[in-house]
Structures are given as C-alpha cells and as structure tokens.
Amino acid sequence: MIPIYKKEMRTYFTQMMGYLFLAFMILLIGLFFTIMNLMFRDANFQSVLSNTTMFFLFLVPILTMRLFSEEARHKTDQLLYTSPLSVTQIVLGKFLAAFTLFAIATAITVSFPLMLNIFADSLPVSRIVGAYIGWILVGVSCIAVGVFISVLTDNQIIAAVGTFAALFLMFLMEAFAMSMPTSNFASFIFVGLIILAVAGIWFNSTRNILSSVVLALLGIAVAIGLYLFNSSIFDGIIVRTLLWFSVYARYDSFAAGILSISDVVYYVSFIVLFIYLSINVIEKRRWR
Amino acid sequence: MIEVRNLTKVYGQHKAIDHINFTVDDGEIVGFLGPNGAGKTTTMNIMTGFIAATSGEVSINGLDIVADAQKAKAQIGYMPDTPPVYGDMRVDEYLNFVADIKGVRRSLRKDMLAEIKRQVRIEDMSRRLIKNLSRGYRQRVGLAQAMVGYPKVIIMDEPTIGLDPKQIIEMRDVVKNLGNKHTVILSSHILQEVSAVCDRVMIINRGKIVASDTPERLSAKLSRGNNRMQVRVKGEKSKILKALEEYPVIRNVEAKSATEPGTIDLILSGEKDDMDIREFIFRCMCKNNLPILLMKSTELTLEEIFLQLTGDVRSGPAGYGQGAITGKTDTMIDDFFEEPKEEESENEASVSDASQEDESAGGEAHDTHI
Numbered sequence: 001m002i003p004i005y006k007k008e009m010r011t012y013f014t015q016m017m018g019y020l021f022l023a024f025m026i027l028l029i030g031l032f033f034t035i036m037n038l039m040f041r042d043a044n045f046q047s048v049l050s051n052t053t054m055f056f057l058f059l060v061p062i063l064t065m066r067l068f069s070e071e072a073r074h075k076t077d078q079l080l081y082t083s084p085l086s087v088t089q090i091v092l093g094k095f096l097a098a099f100t101l102f103a104i105a106t107a108i109t110v111s112f113p114l115m116l117n118i119f120a121d122s123l124p125v126s127r128i129v130g131a132y133i134g135w136i137l138v139g140v141s142c143i144a145v146g147v148f149i150s151v152l153t154d155n156q157i158i159a160a161v162g163t164f165a166a167l168f169l170m171f172l173m174e175a176f177a178m179s180m181p182t183s184n185f186a187s188f189i190f191v192g193l194i195i196l197a198v199a200g201i202w203f204n205s206t207r208n209i210l211s212s213v214v215l216a217l218l219g220i221a222v223a224i225g226l227y228l229f230n231s232s233i234f235d236g237i238i239v240r241t242l243l244w245f246s247v248y249a250r251y252d253s254f255a256a257g258i259l260s261i262s263d264v265v266y267y268v269s270f271i272v273l274f275i276y277l278s279i280n281v282i283e284k285r286r287w288r
Numbered sequence: 289m290i291e292v293r294n295l296t297k298v299y300g301q302h303k304a305i306d307h308i309n310f311t312v313d314d315g316e317i318v319g320f321l322g323p324n325g326a327g328k329t330t331t332m333n334i335m336t337g338f339i340a341a342t343s344g345e346v347s348i349n350g351l352d353i354v355a356d357a358q359k360a361k362a363q364i365g366y367m368p369d370t371p372p373v374y375g376d377m378r379v380d381e382y383l384n385f386v387a388d389i390k391g392v393r394r395s396l397r398k399d400m401l402a403e404i405k406r407q408v409r410i411e412d413m414s415r416r417l418i419k420n421l422s423r424g425y426r427q428r429v430g431l432a433q434a435m436v437g438y439p440k441v442i443i444m445d446e447p448t449i450g451l452d453p454k455q456i457i458e459m460r461d462v463v464k465n466l467g468n469k470h471t472v473i474l475s476s477h478i479l480q481e482v483s484a485v486c487d488r489v490m491i492i493n494r495g496k497i498v499a500s501d502t503p504e505r506l507s508a509k510l511s512r513g514n515n516r517m518q519v520r521v522k523g524e525k526s527k528i529l530k531a532l533e534e535y536p537v538i539r540n541v542e543a544k545s546a547t548e549p550g551t552i553d554l555i556l557s558g559e560k561d562d563m564d565i566r567e568f569i570f571r572c573m574c575k576n577n578l579p580i581l582l583m584k585s586t587e588l589t590l591e592e593i594f595l596q597l598t599g600d601v602r603s604g605p606a607g608y609g610q611g612a613i614t615g616k617t618d619t620m621i622d623d624f625f626e627e628p629k630e631e632e633s634e635n636e637a638s639v640s641d642a643s644q645e646d647e648s649a650g651g652e653a654h655d656t657h658i
Contacts, residue, residue: 003388007374014376079372079433082336083389084362 004085004093005100008067012101021062025105028055033112043120045113046131050255053135053248056142057167063101064146065160067094068282072154087282091147095275098143106136127257134254137267141247142167144274151278174249177242187234188227190241195219289314290335290441290471295344297330297495304330306495307344314440317467319482319503320475322492328475329369331492332445335473336366348441362390365439365470369446371430375419379410379429382418383436390437400438408432408462424455431462442466444474448481460485516557517565520582521573525552531576532556538568551581 012018032048071077080090110132117123146163153159169176180186199216203209226233243249247270250263290312297304305327312318320328333339335346337353337360346353351360374382383401392400405411408428413421418429427450434442447463448456463485466472476482482489483503491499521528525543532540532554542555558565566583573580 003385006388007385010381011374011376074372074374075368075370076372076374078333078338078366078368078370079386080389082338082361082364082366083386084358084391085389086358 001085001089001093001096004080004090005097008094008097009100011066012097015066017062017066018101021059021101022105022108024062025055025059026108028052028059029109029112033109037112037116043116043123045116045128046124046255046257048112049131049135050251053138053251054171056139057164057171060139060142060146060167061160061163063098064143064150064163065156066150067098067147068150068278069154069156069159073156081282087279091151091275091279091282095143095147095278098147099140102136102139102143106132106139124257130257130259131254133259133264134251137254137264137271138247138251141267141270141274144271144278145170148274148278148281151281170245170247173242173246177239177246180238180242182236182239184227184231184234187237188223188231190238191223191234192220195223289349290473291345291347292331292335293345295331295334295346296342297327297334297339298342303495305334305492308492308495308497310490310497310500312471312473314471315467315469316488317463317472317474317486319486319489320473320492321477321479321482321489322475323477326477326492327495328492329445330495332366332368332443332473332475336364336443337361338366338368362437363440365434365437365442367430367434367442367444367447369449371426372433373418373426373429375417377418378415379405379418379421380414382429383432386433386436390439392437400436404432404435407435407465409458423450424452427451427455427459431459435466438469441471441473444472446476447474448476448478456481516555516585517569518582518584519554519556519569519573519580520548520551521554521578521580522551523578527576528552528554528573528578531572531578534575535568535572537563538565538572548581 012021029048029052032052033045036042036048036051037045068077071080081087113123113128145166146159149162149166150159153162196216199212199219202215203212247267250266253260253263292308292310295308296306308327308331320331322328330339334341335348335353337357340354348360348363351363353360374385377385380401383404384397387397387401402411405414408431410425410428410432413425413429418426421429427447431444431447434444444463448459451459460481463472463474467485467487474482474486486503489499489501489503490497529540529543532538537559539557539559540554544553547553556565556569558568569583570580
C-alpha cells in the first residue's frame with residue numbers, strides 16, 4: 001500500500017494535477033472567505049464551508065480522474081496487478097493519496113478561521129470543528145465515488161465527466177427524490193425492478209440462466225407476498241433509497257452544529273461501500 | 289517448476305486458448321512460438337495472474353496463481369508486450385518503485401539495481417525520464433523491471449519486438465544469461481529468434497499447443513533437409529517436364545513460369561522422404577542440356593509450419609478452422625515428431641484438394657522470398 005501511496009503522491013506533484021487542485025480549492029474557499037467573512041464582516045465561517053461543498057463537483061474529478069484510468073491506458077496496470085500487492089492495497093494506496101491531497105488543502109484553509117480569531121473574543125470552535133468534520137466527510141465520500149468511476153474506464157476525460165455527473169446527481173438527489181412517487185404500488189414496482197436488475201447482474205457474472213430466472217421469480221414472489229400481506233413496508237421506499245445517495249443532504253446537520261453519530265456512520269459506510277465496489281470491479285474484471 | 293493444466297480462456301464465443309497443458313522445469317528457457325492471435329499473450333497474462341482463466345490451473349513452484357496469488361506472484365517477473373513504465377519517472381525512480389512493490393529489502397536494493405542495470409545496459413540512462421527514452425531503451429527498462437527482486441521465473445511477451453537488429457542481438461544475450469539463474473518463458477512470432485535462445489520451443493496456434501521440442505529437432509523436421517528443392521531451369525516447360533519423367537525418383541510437385549523470362553520454376557521432391565535429390569536433379573537436367581540457374585532447399589516459413597502442424601486448409605476464411613485442428617491435431621503432433629513418414633504418407637494418401645492446396649500454398653509463399 002505504501003509504495004503505491006508514495007508513487008501517487010509523487011505523480012500528483014510531478015504532473016500538474018496536485019498543484020491545480022490545491023490552487024483551485026484554496027482560491028475558491030479564500031474567495032468565499034473574503035466575501036462572506038471579511039467584506040460582509042460576518043464571523044460565521046461555517047457558512048463558508050457549507051457554501052463551498054458544491055465545488056467538490058469539479059474539484060474531486062481533478063483529483064481522481066487519472067488514478068486508475070491512466071494505469072489502464074498506459075498498461076502499467078499489468079505491473080501493479082502482477083506484482084505481489086493485493087488489489088485492496090492498490091486501491092487503498094491510491095485512495096489515501098487522493099485523501100492526503102484533500103487533507104493538505106483542508107489544513108491550509110484552517111488558517112482562515114484562525115485569522116478570524118484575531119478579531120474575535122471567542123470563536124465558536126466546536127461548531128467550526130463540527131462543520132469541518134462534515135465538510136471532510138462529504139469531500140472523502142466524493143473522492144470514493146471518483147475512485148470508483150476511475151476504475152470503470154481507461155479514459156481520463158470520461159472518468160472526469162462521469163465523476164462530475166455522478167456527483168451532480170448526488171447533489172440534486174434530495175430534490176430529485178422528493179419528486180418521486182410515494183405510493184405503495186409505485187414502490188412495489190421499484191422493488192421489482194431492483195430484483196430484476198440483481199438477477200441480471202447475477203446472470204452476467206454466472207452465465208447461468210436457470211439460477212438467474214429462479215432468483216428473479218423468487219424475489220418477485222417474496223415482494224408480491226409482502227405487498228399482499230403488509231403493503232405498508234413499501235411506504236416511500238423509492239424516496240428512502242434515493243436519499244441514501246444524497247451525500248449533500250446529510251451535511252446540513254453538521255452545518256447546523258449537530259454532530260450526529262448516525263450521520264458519521266452513514267458517511268463512513270458510504271465511503272467503504274464505494275471503495276469495496278472499486279476493489280470488486282477490478283477483481284472481477286481479472287477473475288472471469 | 290511451472291505447471292499449466294487444462295488452461296482454457298473463452299471470450300464470448302471465441303476460445304482464445306483451449307485446454308493447454310505443459311510444464312517448464314527450473315532453469316529452462318522456453319519459447320512460445322505462434323502467429324498473432326494464437327493465444328501467447330493470453331496464456332502469459334493468465335500465468336502471471338493478470339487475468340483469470342475460464343478453467344484450468346497454473347502453479348508456480350507449487351503455488352497456485354489464484355489461491356496463493358500473492359506468494360506465486362512474488363516468484364514471477366513479467367514483462368508484458370508493452371513495457372509497463374511510467375513516462376514521468378526517471379529510470380532509477382521507476383526501478384526503485386518496482387523494488388518497493390516487490391518488497392525488495394533496502395539493504396539489497398542498491399547492488400541489485402546496479403547489477404540489473406548493468407545486465408540490460410541502461411546504466412547511462414539512470415537519470416533520464418522514461419518518456420524521453422527510445423523504444424529500445426524503454427523495452428530494456430521493461431526487462432529490468434521484470435528482473436528486479438531476481439524472481440525465479442521471468443516471463444517475457446515478445447521481448448524483441450520493435451528493436452533494431454543490434455538491440456535484438458543484445459536482448460538475446462541478456463535472455464541467454466538469464467537462463468543461468470532463472471526459468472525463462474518468452475514468446476515470439478519469429479522462428480529464428482526463438483531457436484537462437486530457447487532450450488525448448490512450444491508452437492501455439494489457435495489456442496492449442498501443436499508442437500513442443502528443442503529448436504534443433506524442430507527445424508530439422510520442418511525444413512525436410514534436401515528432399516524438397518526449389519529449382520529454376522532455363523528452357524521450355526514441355527521439354528523440362530519431359531526430362532523429369534525420365535527420373536521417376538523425382539516427383540514434380542509444381543511447375544510454373546518464373547519471374548525470369550525463358551525459365552521455369554519447379555518445386556521438386558524425392559520419392560522417399562530421406563532422399564537427397566540434388567544429384568538426381570543435376571543429372572536429369574544435364575542430360576537434357578537444361579541449365580539449372582538456381583537450386584535451393586525449400587525452407588518452410590513459419591506460416592507453412594503452422595499449416596503443416598495444424599493440417600489446415602489454406603483457402604481463406606471459408607476454410608478457417610474447419611475441423612483441421614479439432615481432434616486431428618494430437619495425432620498430427622505424434623506423427624510429425626515420432627514418425628514423419630506416416631505424416632507424409634497421410635498427406636499423400638489424401639489426394640484431396642486440401643493437401644494439394646497446402647502444397648501449392650507452400651510454393652507460393654516461398655516464391656515471394658526469391
């Protein structure tokens with residue numbers, strides 16, 4: 001893991017990407033800090049943080065677009081995947097490198113509230129720290145999505161645009177989810193489609209038509225059974241599912257000064273899920 | 289020792305490799321020989337754990353490449369057909385990175401890298417960015433990478449592709465030297481290259497191993513010695529053919545008008561397989577006052593070797609893979625290497641369009657070499 005991490009860190013700073021990311025990130029946050037805190041003479045730094053999370057949409061792709069796609073393009077992945085390193089080590093090494101760059105940028109932005117501290121008697125330290133924790137969790141979640149999308153393609157541009165699109169969708173997810181139908185029947189149809197999709201993925205990986213059909217029929221039978229006996233289980237399932245992907249929606253509580261364990265657990269499990277998916281996509285591509 | 293058992297890889301409908309079996313002993317240099325798309329790279333990618341086989345097993349010194357992936361991979365150095373180098377690293381940086389991921393101990397590293405750089409002759413390039421290196425040097429860096437950590441097994445996919453003749457010779461020397469300490473497997477589609485360095489050659493075609501032997505025995509068997517000659521004779525065709533009829537030991541395989549005006553090109557073969565027909569040809573033509581302008585044994589090109597080994601019909605896409613390799617191949621190999629006469633007679637016996645076309649195809653292919 002460490003060799004990969006070191007290599008990625010070096011690549012960030014031998015190519016332009018690392019500098020580009022740091023410059024953009026600090027420039028944007030500095031701009032917001034100048035306008036919101038200095039020009040409007042407002043001591044609320046948390047609002048700067050919550051206003052800048054949307055910039056992850058295009059800052060994170062800079063960080064993650066080349067991580068795996070470039071290796072695939074230049075066939076250097078052959079070196080990595082035939083080396084004694086495990087795929088988990090490779091993915092974690094790259095993910096941590098991206099995280100480190102993000103952390104460096106974050107550490108630099110800490111100087112802004114410290115500047116405010118010169119003028120204030122008592123800065124709301126705990127609220128700023130809480131807002132920072134949320135800010136970092138949102139950022140790292142976006143990085144995890146970016147890593148995953150970089151695994152899927154050998155083209156950096158596609159990786160960047162794809163990551164932007166995925167993050168944009170997640171950004172709008174709350175509004176999107178709210179406009180979804182909430183009736184039990186619609187939810188039932190939604191569950192049915194998910195079961196079919198799972199059966200399709202199963203067929204794709206096993207090439208066994210019988211087991212896939214059995215899986216689909218069994219799943220749909222269970223869903224029908226549940227629907228007939230207790231349809232309230234399906235209440236608003238579409239909205240709930242989609243909201244799970246709404247990374248940004250959860251940030252609001254951090255910005256409001258609430259550090260809730262359930263939200264932290266949510267972000268951590270979101271990050272773990274996408275790293276796990278990245279590892280599995282690579283493993284699966286190689287082991288079939 | 290490397291053991292490969294029943295290795296099969298299927299891409300959709302296409303069988304890239306089909307139940308390959310072989311073993312490679314310690315210290316052996318083995319060459320995979322085959323045309324493009326024969327399955328060489330696929331086999332190597334599976335052996336190194338880069339991709340998975342559809343079925344079958346690979347074990348490196350008793351370690352399964354799937355079950356004991358980490359330990360097995362630690363025993364292999366792989367040089368893929370494209371050198372897996374990072375353009376924005378310097379050669380030294382890159383080799384150190386490779387040593388890192390292979391877990392080479394720091395105390396051993398400096399000497400090891402210096403020694404490897406000396407062996408592949410890239411000492412002068414240590415401080416150069418890899419993206420600025422020429423193809424040949426990049427290839428050598430790729431080889432150096434495979435040697436880092438001195439793995440027991442080194443697998444090289446087309447190590448000399450894209451090199452100039454001098455570099456090819458140098459690369460051959462490097463590979464030969466590797467054979468002292470390592471087990472080496474390399475692939476190529478050039479017969480001479482493989483025969484120059486390898487202890488053993490495996491010919492792969494359409495995903496199957498069609499022959500496996502030492503290069504000497506393979507070439508001897510394949511070139512047929514002085515039994516099959518290409519002759520260019522000055523004179524009229526009818527006269528020449530008539531002259532040949534007087535010597536029944538010489539069989540006229542094919543006659544056609546040659547590139548030179550007023551001459552005829554002939555492919556002649558002896559009645560028996562081990563017969564030297566050169567003298568007979570001379571006497572025959574001499575007696576009839578027909579000057580021989582050229583006489584040489586028809587060395588089979590790699591293409592022809594495949595046609596022979598696979599018993600394939602060379603009639604374009606229609607005949608592609610028509611039962612030629614299925615089932616028949618195994619017996620063909622035996623026939624070819626143990627009892628060549630039988631194979632010959634088999635060809636003879638089936639005086640079908642297929643075998644004739646095979647023969648003429650051989651002649652044509654050779655003609656272009658003149």
